[in-house]
Amino acid sequence: MTHGEELCRRCGKCCREKLIVADVIFATPIMCGWYDRETGLCRVYDRRHEVNPDCLDRDAAATRGVFPADCPYVQNIKGYVAPIEGVVDAGLLAMVDGGLITDEERLRQEVVKRMTRMGMRIPRSLTIPPHFRRH
Ligand code: SF4
Ligand code: SF4
Numbered sequence: 391m392t393h394g395e396e397l398c399r400r401c402g403k404c405c406r407e408k409l410i411v412a413d414v415i416f417a418t419p420i421m422c423g424w425y426d427r428e429t430g431l432c433r434v435y436d437r438r439h440e441v442n443p444d445c446l447d448r449d450a451a452a453t454r455g456v457f458p459a460d461c462p463y464v465q466n467i468k469g470y471v472a473p474i475e476g477v478v479d480a481g482l483l484a485m486v487d488g489g490l491i492t493d494e495e496r497l498r499q500e501v502v503k504r505m506t507r508m509g510m511r512i513p514r515s516l517t518i519p520p521h522f523r524r525h
Pocket of ligand 1: 404405406422423424425426431432433434435438442445446
């Protein structure tokens with residue numbers, strides 16, 4: 391996201407698409423279509439916000455919790471919550487694309503099941519079915 395800037399290591403992790411379930415951000419293995427794997431750079435960096443409205447600037451990405459935990463731009467932010475890695479994989483995305491998961495509640499159940507199996511801590515908002523959630 392911040393390629394070409396001083397601290398960026400060009401790992402490309404912030405340019406992965408995200409899946410948001412009950413306000414919790416999950417990293418997916420799908421890269422943004424503008425990301426160049428050969429160079430590790432954005433192909434449209436100078437006009438990225440114009441061509442991709444979902445692409446956030448550095449401050450917004452840090453505030454929204456889009457950068458991975460090992461990104462230099464968030465290393466010193468106390469209490470920073472990074473996207474959850476390894477839960478939303480190609481298999482889960484195939485279930486969504488294939489119509490096996492069609493609603494938020496089913497998706498919530500699936501990510502909770504996977505996180506439980508992986509021994510991960512479940513964020514509180516993921517423990518509440520959408521019907522009972524207050525916005
Ligand atoms: S447009 Fe895509 S590849 Fe370019 S910086 Fe934004 S998220 Fe990364
Ligand atoms: S996650 Fe951080 S280090 Fe990696 S490409 Fe994005 S800005 Fe650069």
